[in-house]
Amino acid sequence: MKSIQYKDARRVEVGEKSLPETGPGEVLIKVAYAGVCGSDMFIYQGTHPRAKAPLVMGHEFSGTIEKGHGALARGTPVTVYPLLSCGHCDPCRNGYAHVCNTLKLIGIDCDGGMAEYVKVPEDKVVPIPSDLPLKLAAFIEPVAVAVHATRRSGYKPGDSAVVYGAGPIGLCVASCLKYFGASQVLVVETNAYRLDIARQLGFIPIDAGREDIKARVLEYTDGHNIDLAFDCAAHPGVHTTILDILRVQGTGVVVGSYKKPAEVDLLKIEFKELTLIGIRVYERRDFGIATRILQSGLIDFDRLLTVAAPEEAPERFRNLLEGANVIKMLFKLDS
Numbered sequence: 001m002k003s004i005q006y007k008d009a010r011r012v013e014v015g016e017k018s019l020p021e022t023g024p025g026e027v028l029i030k031v032a033y034a035g036v037c038g039s040d041m042f043i044y045q046g047t048h049p050r051a052k053a054p055l056v057m058g059h060e061f062s063g064t065i066e067k068g069h070g071a072l073a074r075g076t077p078v079t080v081y082p083l084l085s086c087g088h089c090d091p092c093r094n095g096y097a098h099v100c101n102t103l104k105l106i107g108i109d110c111d112g113g114m115a116e117y118v119k120v121p122e123d124k125v126v127p128i129p130s131d132l133p134l135k136l137a138a139f140i141e142p143v144a145v146a147v148h149a150t151r152r153s154g155y156k157p158g159d160s161a162v163v164y165g166a167g168p169i170g171l172c173v174a175s176c177l178k179y180f181g182a183s184q185v186l187v188v189e190t191n192a193y194r195l196d197i198a199r200q201l202g203f204i205p206i207d208a209g210r211e212d213i214k215a216r217v218l219e220y221t222d223g224h225n226i227d228l229a230f231d232c233a234a235h236p237g238v239h240t241t242i243l244d245i246l247r248v249q250g251t252g253v254v255v256g257s258y259k260k261p262a263e264v265d266l267l268k269i270e271f272k273e274l275t276l277i278g279i280r281v282y283e284r285r286d287f288g289i290a291t292r293i294l295q296s297g298l299i300d301f302d303r304l305l306t307v308a309a310p311e312e313a314p315e316r317f318r319n320l321l322e323g324a325n326v327i328k329m330l331f332k333l334d335s
């Protein structure tokens with residue numbers, strides 16, 4: 001079968017690989033679309049702490065059942081909940097399997113969806129509605145991250161919100177807020193292409209490179225400052241402004257992954273009685289909610305998706321690293 005494989009730092013190759021052999025409790029999935037995540041870019045650069053070459057990346061994918069599922073027939077459209085939790089540690093035993101002490105992912109710790117076929121444990125298979133296009137279904141996983149972030153934020157109807165970063169996750173968070181009823185969502189970004197996409201989706205773009213973020217926030221909140229701020233940029237400068245634009249007892253949500261410790265002025269958190277919340281991936285129910293958001297048609301998610309053939313992978317990964325004008329890169333594996 002055809003596969004996209006991470007071979008070494010900055011080296012991705014397209015080549016033949018033998019079909020995965022499924023054992024008891026394993027399902028073979030024929031992959032339709034597989035997305036490139038930020039974590040895949042860390043793998044590609046050789047800086048991911050766990051991923052080891054050779055590896056078929058891809059934890060965001062859709063496809064159809066090929067064989068091995070006890071209840072779902074061949075051809076059933078599915079996506080995969082890619083978290084591999086141990087089931088025994090304290091977080092796992094207390095309902096927090098998504099923050100398992102030894103959390104692993106399909107596509108990072110074992111072969112994933114950037115191939116014509118992938119094998120996964122049966123309990124990771126998530127059937128999807130037959131009217132949801134498989135292209136959109138490959139985007140359920142990133143939307144689930146945003147659902148988890150929005151629900152954990154304590155968002156209440158009427159709350160004002162700022163999202164930092166108009167990458168896939170930032171735009172998904174803004175979209176979830178819109179789905180949950182937020183009338184206006186401000187999106188802070190420096191990249192002109194991403195700002196434009198945010199505008200096209202109906203959000204209020206703020207160009208962090210040219211505009212005074214604090215002044216724009218005050219303008220949109222009638223001088224009240226913001227209720228919620230989502231950090232999907234994970235840029236060292238973000239928290240200095242987030243703490244300034246949050247209202248008293250406002251909430252900051254850390255969604256992006258900081259690869260180095262960031263400086264945070266704790267005095268501002270104390271003086272304004274702020275709350276900072278962390279987000280790690282998602283829980284099972286977030287997949288269902290994400291599916292309904294994608295199905296709703298309220299947000300034109302298609303605008304965020306760029307599709308390429310697997311053969312283009314080496315060039316596409318190179319371009320993504322150089323900051324290509326792409327929000328979410330999907331490889332179409334069923335030709």
Ligand SMILES: [Zn+2]
Pocket residue numbers: 037038039059060141142
């Ligand atoms: Zn991801």
Ligand SMILES: [Zn+2]
Pocket residue numbers: 085086087088089090091092093097100101102
């Ligand atoms: Zn565990």
